[in-house]
Structure formats: structure tokens, C-alpha cells
Amino acid sequence: MFVYADNAATTKLRPVARERYLKTCEEFFGNPSSLHTAGQRAKEELTRCRESVARILGAEANEIYFTSGGSEGDNQAILSAAHFGAKKGKKKIVSTAIEHHAVLHTLKKLQKEGFEVVLLPVGEEGIVKAEDAEKEIDENTCLVSVMLANNEIGTIQPVEEIGKICRERKVPFHTDAVQAVGHMPVNVKALNCDYLALSAHKFGGPRGVGALYVRRGMPLESLIEGGAQERGKRAGTEDLPAVAAMTAALEEATRDLPAYMKKVSALRDTLIENLSRIPHCALNGDRKRRLCGNVSFCFEGIEGESLLLLLDDEGICASSGSACTSGSLDPSHVLLAIGRVHDVAHGSLRLTLNEENTEEDVAYMSEKIPQVVAYLRGMSPVWRDLNEGRRQFIL
Ligand SMILES: Cc1ncc(COP(=O)(O)O)c(C=O)c1O
Known part of the structure; x- marks a missing residue:
């Protein structure tokens, strides 16, 4: 059996996105900046994509900028607002301790430029408090950046x-x-945001393409200099096939969100219920206010990496919240922010589902994961110490 449960890392390309990609390569191969017919046809197609993405997000077409993905959008929005603020003497940024590195590393860079960065705590449920954000906003604040859903x-x-x-x-x-x-309703007006970054490969679009919403009148500086594409804010010939494929994926993904969320959250809830029976484990993050496909646990007495490798042997593609795979031994900043101690944070497992997953997938994972956890604990000196009273159980 093969179960892909790492949809927060990336998703399989939707057939509609693949078809639209190929069709765009065939039918709209011109450069949108060219004045001839092929170019103008491509330009019109780019406009249609922009209008569709804007409609879905509740924005105007001229508020949408196509990017290479989430990291670029986050970088561009944050740097633009910060540098604009600095010109008026405002150099304080308020964000949270659980942002993605695309945000946190950009903020670090700004700190080196003399900005003050305040990262709000999230508490054990993993949710920031609006009143904490309010308390930190003062006359020097040039930007607030808070993610919509944690990865x-x-x-x-x-x-x-x-x-x-x-x-x-x-x-x-x-x-x-x-x-x-x-994966949930997203409307820029309802969210009262000035900048919003999205990435196609998280909803069945291709890698390397995304969009940034910038509310009309908000400052936007270019990260890439060159031609006048994207109204002078992002130089480089537009990747129209990728943009069109992203648009097709977004249209399909948002066509019936309530049905999607109902189906996926039912799978999530069954999986959470089944895995919760494993002794000395804890669900990470609030039980209710979470993405419909996210299941994240910490298991005491095991290493998340070993768990991932053994699950992979069983045909289950999962992820751990820890950064060890990227060469660092530091546990995830998100798990530390919700109060998990280092040892416990190392024993994490993230399973992220979408509509491609089935009840059979959930049944298979519910059978295999407890077995693998028990096997690893059987070999773990930490687990022996816990059971023989030389260490205290935390979970
Ligand atoms: C919350 C969040 N922000 C930003 C990114 C970066 O997106 P991209 O891979 O498109 O650059 C990711 C990707 O994992 C993410 O989960």
C-alpha cells in the first residue's frame, strides 16, 4: 500500500492543471510582451488568469501579482511594507513565533537593517491572540504579519x-x-489584509508559481529588476503555462470548499481519534481551529526521523515537524512555541491529508503508526528510562 500524507509539503498536480499547462504551451506560446498576434493572445490569457484568481480571492485583477510561489510573495510583501515604513521613521514589525521561515528569515534580515521585530507567543493551542497583537501596535509599527494557517x-x-x-x-x-x-475560504476583504501570499503547489498546481495580493495603494517594491512585467513589480517573462495551470487548480480547488472540507475533516478526525489511543502522545495545536487535513502529534520516547523512515518502509509518506532533515538538530520552532520540550518535540509526526486520501488510507495509517511507534519505543533507551522511573513522562 502507498499512502501520500504529506500534502502540506506539496501536492500531486491536478489533471486539470496538467491539461491547462499543456494547452497553454500549445495555444498561448507567445511572449505576452510581444506586439504581434501570438503575443497579444498570450497577454489576453494572462489577463483572464489574473481576473479569475482575483475573483476567487475577492480582489481586483490589478491587485494580483504573479510570483514564483509563497516564499517570494512573503519576501516581497514584507520588504515592501518595511522599507516604506522606514522612510517615515517607522521601524517596528509585529509577527508571530510560528511563522514559516519565508517570513521569519525575512524579518531577521530586516532586524540587521535596524528594524525592531516582535514575535508574539501562541500558547499551547498554537493560536496567537488578537489582543496581544493590538497591545504591540504603536506609532512606530510599519507592518503586522500573521499567517492564516500554520504549516x-x-x-x-x-x-x-x-x-x-x-x-x-x-x-x-x-x-x-x-x-x-x-483548503478553507480565503477572501482578502473578509480578512482585512493588505498583502496575501499564496502558492500553487499547495492546492494541486505546479511548483514555482504563486500570487501576491497587494491592496490598491499599498507600497510594492520589486525584488527582480529588468523588464516591465507585472506592472513593473516583477521583471522576467511571465511563465504563462504555470500561471494558467495554477488558475485551473485554484478554480477546481475552490469550486466546492464546504464539501471538500467536510470530507477531509472526517478523515482527519478519525485519524486523530485512532492515533490518540497511542500511550504518551499528544495532538499538536488546537483540536478544532485547525486545517481540515492536518494531523500533528508528538510521541514521547521516540525520534521523529526514525519514525518517518520506518513509515516510509511501510509505504506511508509523512513528515516530522523537526528541522533535523535539513541538517540542523534544532527541533521545530513551532513545536517549541507551543511549549513542547526539546525531547518531546523531536518525536513529532505530521500527516497532511487532502481529497486524494481515502478511508482505506486512514485505516492503514491507524494500524501501522501504532505498531511502528511501539517498535521504536522497544529499542529506545529513553523509553526504558521513562518506564523504569529514571525520567519523568511529560505526555
Ligand atoms: C506557510 C508557508 N509559507 C510559505 C511557504 C513557501 O512557499 P513556496 O514553497 O511556494 O515558496 C510554505 C511552503 O511550505 C508554507 O507552508
Whole structure:
């Protein structure tokens, strides 16, 4: 059996996106900047895509900029708002401790440029409090950046409320909606955001393409210099096949979100219920206010990496919240932010489902994961110490 349960990392390309990609290569191969017929046809197709993405997000077409994905969108939005603020002497940025590195590393860069960065705590449920954001906003604040849904523990943040506060206080507000778009309703007006980044490969589109919503009148600086594409804000010949494939994926992913969310959250709930029976484990993040496909656990007495490798042997593709795979031994900043101690944070497992997953997948994972956890614990000196009283159980 093969079960792909790592949809927060990336998703399989939707057939509609693949078809649209190929069709666009065939029918709209011109360069949208060229004045001839082939070029103008491509330009019209690009406009149609922009209008469709805008309609789905509740934006205007001229508020949508096509990017290479979530990282670029986050970088561009944050740097633009920060540098604009600095010109007016405002150099304070408020964000959260659980943002993706696309946001956190950009903020680190800004700190080196002399910006003050405040990262709000999230508490054990993994959700930031709007009132904490409100308390931190002052006359020096040039940007607030809060993600819509967390990539590791799936928690949904009170972006609407924080956006409202920012709008009242006239502070630019960015939200990283990379994990949310295509998996829950996302409307830029309802969210009161000024910038919103999304990425196609998280909802069945291709890699390397995304969009940035920028509310009309908000500052936007270019990260790439060159031609006048994307109204002078992103140089480089547009990847029209990728943009069209993303548009097709987004249209399909958002066509019936309530039905999608109902189906996937039922799978998620069964999996959470089944895995919760494993002794000394804990669900990461709030039980209810989480993405419909996110299941994240910590298991005491095991290493997440060993768990991943053994699950892979059983045909289950999962992920751990820890950064060990990227060469660092530091546990996930998100798990530490919700109060997991280092040892426990190392024993994490993230399973992210979408509509491609089935009840059989859930039944298979519910059978295999407890077996693999028990096997690893049987070999673990930490588990022996815990059971023989030399260490205290935390979970
Ligand atoms: C919350 C979040 N933000 C940003 C990104 C970066 O997106 P991309 O891979 O399109 O650059 C990701 C990707 O995992 C993500 O989960």
C-alpha cells in the first residue's frame, strides 16, 4: 500500500492543471510582451488568469501579482511594507513565533537593517491572540504579519480580527495564506489584509508559481529588476503555462470548499481519534481551529526521523515537524512555541491529508503508526528510562 500524507509539503498536480499547462504551451506560446498576434493572445490569457484568481480571492485583477510561489510573495510583501515604513521613521514589525521561515528569515534580515521585530507567543493551542497583537501596535509599527494557517500544526489564526485592528490603526497587514488557500475560504476583504501570499503547489498546481495580493495603494517594491512585467513589480517573462495551470487548480480547488472540507475533516478526525489511543502522545495545536487535513502529534520516547523512515518502509509518506532533515538538530520552532520540550518535540509526526486520501488510507495509517511507534519505543533507551522511573513522562 502507498499512502501520500504529506500534502502540506506539496501536492500531486491536478489533471486539470496538467491539461491547462499543456494547452497553454500549445495555444498561448507567445511572449505576452510581444506586439504581434501570438503575443497579444498570450497577454489576453494572462489577463483572464489574473481576473479569475482575483475573483476567487475577492480582489481586483490589478491587485494580483504573479510570483514564483509563497516564499517570494512573503519576501516581497514584507520588504515592501518595511522599507516604506522606514522612510517615515517607522521601524517596528509585529509577527508571530510560528511563522514559516519565508517570513521569519525575512524579518531577521530586516532586524540587521535596524528594524525592531516582535514575535508574539501562541500558547499551547498554537493560536496567537488578537489582543496581544493590538497591545504591540504603536506609532512606530510599519507592518503586522500573521499567517492564516500554520504549516506544521495546522492551526488557524485570527487573521480577520487582527486585520481589522490593523485597518483601524492604519498599519499595513500581511498574511501568509500559503497553507490556507484551496483548503478553507480565503477572501482578502473578509480578512482585512493588505498583502496575501499564496502558492500553487499547495492546492494541486505546479511548483514555482504563486500570487501576491497587494491592496490598491499599498507600497510594492520589486525584488527582480529588468523588464516591465507585472506592472513593473516583477521583471522576467511571465511563465504563462504555470500561471494558467495554477488558475485551473485554484478554480477546481475552490469550486466546492464546504464539501471538500467536510470530507477531509472526517478523515482527519478519525485519524486523530485512532492515533490518540497511542500511550504518551499528544495532538499538536488546537483540536478544532485547525486545517481540515492536518494531523500533528508528538510521541514521547521516540525520534521523529526514525519514525518517518520506518513509515516510509511501510509505504506511508509523512513528515516530522523537526528541522533535523535539513541538517540542523534544532527541533521545530513551532513545536517549541507551543511549549513542547526539546525531547518531546523531536518525536513529532505530521500527516497532511487532502481529497486524494481515502478511508482505506486512514485505516492503514491507524494500524501501522501504532505498531511502528511501539517498535521504536522497544529499542529506545529513553523509553526504558521513562518506564523504569529514571525520567519523568511529560505526555
Ligand atoms: C506557510 C508557508 N509559507 C510559505 C511557504 C513557501 O512557499 P513556496 O514553497 O511556494 O515558496 C510554505 C511552503 O511550505 C508554507 O507552508
